[in-house]
Amino acid sequence: xxxxxxxxxxxxxxxxxxxxxxxxxxxxxxxxxxxxxxxxxxxxxxxxxxxxxxxxxxxxxxxxxxxxxxxxxxxxxxxxxxxxxxxxxxxxxxxxxxxxxxxxxxxxxxxxxxxxxxxxxxxxx
Numbered sequence: 001x002x003x004x005x006x007x008x009x010x011x012x013x014x015x016x017x018x019x020x021x022x023x024x025x026x027x028x029x030x031x032x033x034x035x036x037x038x039x040x041x042x043x044x045x046x047x048x049x050x051x052x053x054x055x056x057x058x059x060x061x062x063x064x065x066x067x068x069x070x071x072x073x074x075x076x077x078x079x080x081x082x083x084x085x086x087x088x089x090x091x092x093x094x095x096x097x098x099x100x101x102x103x104x105x106x107x108x109x110x111x112x113x114x115x116x117x118x119x120x121x122x123x124x125x
Contacts, residue, residue, distance in 0.1 A: 007062075019046035028106070030082035032058070032089070034071040043068065049080065050106035056080065056089065056121045057100055059113035064094045069117055079125060088122030 023029035023046035032045045045068040049058040060069060069092075072078050077090040095118050100110045110116055 016046050020044055023047075024081040025084055027083050028109075030080050032068055032072065032078060032080055033086070034068050034078040035075055036067075037071055037074050043071065048109065049082070050102055050110060051121070052100050052102035052106060052110065052118070054095070054100055054102075055091075055118045057102065057106070057110050058117040059097065059110045060094070060115045060117055061113045064115055064117075069094070072117065072119070077119060080121060086125050088125060090120050090122055092117050092119035094118075 019029065020031060024031040028048050028050055030047055030049050032047050034043050034045065035041070036043060047058050047068075049056055051057075060066065064070075072089070072092045073094070077088065077092055080087050080089045094115050097111045097113050097116045100107065100116055100118075102110055
């Protein structure tokens with residue numbers, strides 16, 4: 001299920017600002033740190049993500065058109081801040097959520113979106 005872009009816009013200017021205050025502390029929430037493709041500006045985007053057999057999976061409820069997704073893919077990665085720690089996030093790729101084999105809440109939540117961004121969580125930075 002993909003959420004309407006209008007809701008994504010509201011979240012960008014309202015909800016994300018509030019979630020960004022605590023998302024990096026409480027898994028499964030996290031904050032993705034990425035760099036703008038043309039501006040070079042640093043951005044922080046709160047997300048929900050899970051460790052899966054395929055890598056760290058971020059369900060894309062707004063689809064792969066989101067700027068943070070495009071930024072991470074273009075740069076070949078970024079950083080994930082989760083559970084109070086910051087990690088390298090490399091090799092991001094968009095896959096069908098049906099390819100995620102996680103079980104439990106991670107599997108249910110991830111497969112609720114049509115696509116997911118999957119990458120590798122590396123060393124702490």
